Amino acid sequence: MGEQFAAWYRQQGEYVLGALLGLVLLDLFMFFVHCLVQRTTEGYGLTTLLISTGLLIVAWVENLYAH
Numbered sequence: 001m002g003e004q005f006a007a008w009y010r011q012q013g014e015y016v017l018g019a020l021l022g023l024v025l026l027d028l029f030m031f032f033v034h035c036l037v038q039r040t041t042e043g044y045g046l047t048t049l050l051i052s053t054g055l056l057i058v059a060w061v062e063n064l065y066a067h
Helices: 004-037 047-066
Strands: none
Touching: 004 047
């Protein structure tokens, strides 16, 4: 199973990076819209942004290391 996933990730790694980047950008957009509408940062959790940014950084560094 691990070797199948590794082969899949080598072939599809750019799609994973694109999806994670899209997730981070979507969360940033939602945060900015919340700030514009509510005029405050209170009430918006940034946990998903922190988690997805961390995953994006790990995937990006792994992609740089692989190439």
